[in-house]
Structure formats: structure tokens, C-alpha cells
Amino acid sequence: MTINEFIDYAKRLDPSDKTAFCNLVATGLQLTGMTLEEIAEKFDTAPGTVSRWKNGHTAPAVFARKSIIRFFLQKAERQVRGASTPIRPSVAAYLASASKR
Numbered sequence: 001m002t003i004n005e006f007i008d009y010a011k012r013l014d015p016s017d018k019t020a021f022c023n024l025v026a027t028g029l030q031l032t033g034m035t036l037e038e039i040a041e042k043f044d045t046a047p048g049t050v051s052r053w054k055n056g057h058t059a060p061a062v063f064a065r066k067s068i069i070r071f072f073l074q075k076a077e078r079q080v081r082g083a084s085t086p087i088r089p090s091v092a093a094y095l096a097s098a099s100k101r
Contacts, residue, residue, distance in 0.1 A: 003076055006031050010073040015065040022056040028072035029054060032079065043068060 001009070006027055013020050029039065036047040036054070043050075043064070052058045059065060 001027055001031070003031055003080055007073060007076050007080065010069055010076065013069055015062045015069060018059045019056065021059050021065050021069070022053055024069060024072060025050070026054045028076070032072065032075045034075070039068075042071065 006024075010024060010028075013024055015021065025039075028034070029036070036050045039050045040047040043060075045060075049058075053060070060068070
């Protein structure tokens with residue numbers, strides 16, 4: 001998934017859809033280069049909790065999902081505008097290989 005596809009996905013995502021939310025967290029972490037620890041700190045939770053979101057084992061309440069979705073969306077939009085850290089080289093390589101498929 002490219003960063004622009006991610007942005008479109010995040011904009012359309014229904015916060016009540018747990019599976020879609022968990023996919024967003026997993027992809028958002030990869031595309032933004034943020035760590036479990038950084039997300040956990042941002043949302044005042046444990047890294048293990050973020051890991052469970054990422055792996056689809058659990059998800060926060062819908063009201064919290066909305067904030068997390070908005071956070072990843074804004075982070076991705078800033079990256080597109082060049083106002084944030086660039087995508088990690090390993091993610092850039094993954095995206096390049098995925099676009100050739």
C-alpha cells in the first residue's frame with residue numbers, strides 16, 4: 001500500500017470495524033516509521049497494547065479509534081507534504097517492490 005492509498009483508506013475507514021482499524025495500525029506503523037513505543041506514549045497505553053491492536057487481537061473503544069485513525073491520517077498527510085520524517089528506507093523498498101507487482 002502506498003502512502004496515498006493509506007490516506008484514502010484512513011479517510012474511508014469505519015471506526016467500528018475492528019479488523020480495518022487493526023490493519024490501519026499495522027500499515028500506519030510501517031508507513032510512518034513510528035514504533036510501538038511512540039504510539040503507546042502518544043495514546044497513554046503500553047507498547048504491548050499497541051502490539052495487540054497491530055496484530056488484530058484487540059482494539060480500543062470506538063471513540064479512541066477515531067483519535068488514533070486521525071493521528072495516523074495526519075501523520076501520513078504530513079509525510080506526503082514533506083513536513084515530517086521521510087519514510088524509512090526499508091519501507092520505501094517494500095513500497096517500490098509492491099508497486100512492481
